[in-house]
Amino acid sequence: MDLTDWIVLLVIALMAIAFFCRRAHRRGTAAERARHLRGTRMLIQAAIALWGALLMLERAFVSPAGMPFGTSLSTHAVLGVVVVLAVAGCLWSIRGHQLLKTRRIFAC
Numbered sequence: 001m002d003l004t005d006w007i008v009l010l011v012i013a014l015m016a017i018a019f020f021c022r023r024a025h026r027r028g029t030a031a032e033r034a035r036h037l038r039g040t041r042m043l044i045q046a047a048i049a050l051w052g053a054l055l056m057l058e059r060a061f062v063s064p065a066g067m068p069f070g071t072s073l074s075t076h077a078v079l080g081v082v083v084v085l086a087v088a089g090c091l092w093s094i095r096g097h098q099l100l101k102t103r104r105i106f107a108c
Contacts, residue, residue, distance in 0.1 A: 006055050013047045021100065032103075039099030042092045049089035053082045 021040040028036075060078040 001058065006051070006058075010048070010051045013051065014044060017043050017047060035099050035103075039096045042096030042099065046089040046092035046096060049085045049092065053085035053089065056082050056085070 017040065021036070021043065056078060060073070060075075
């Protein structure tokens with residue numbers, strides 16, 4: 001895939017997050033709005049991290065000629081960076097989803 005296709009995929013993912021996180025943004029207290037904004041930011045960070053991990057995997061293994069640095073990175077280094085980005089993306093996604101949920105008044 002070309003880099004243009006990857007950028008279009010990222011833009012679509014970010015627009016979907018912005019569209020679905022926009023609802024109920026104006027209601028509530030300042031603390032709830034700040035919490036909602038933090039959750040949206042974490043979901044955007046997660047999307048960018050997962051996009052970067054997939055882009056590195058594709059550029060390193062599927063089309064190695066597409067890497068701008070050539071073969072200067074070893075396979076283990078690429079896989080290490082991909083794992084770190086994927087784990088960070090998953091953690092940000094989970095935490096962002098938790099922040100977007102409405103708070104319960106009486107939790108057990």
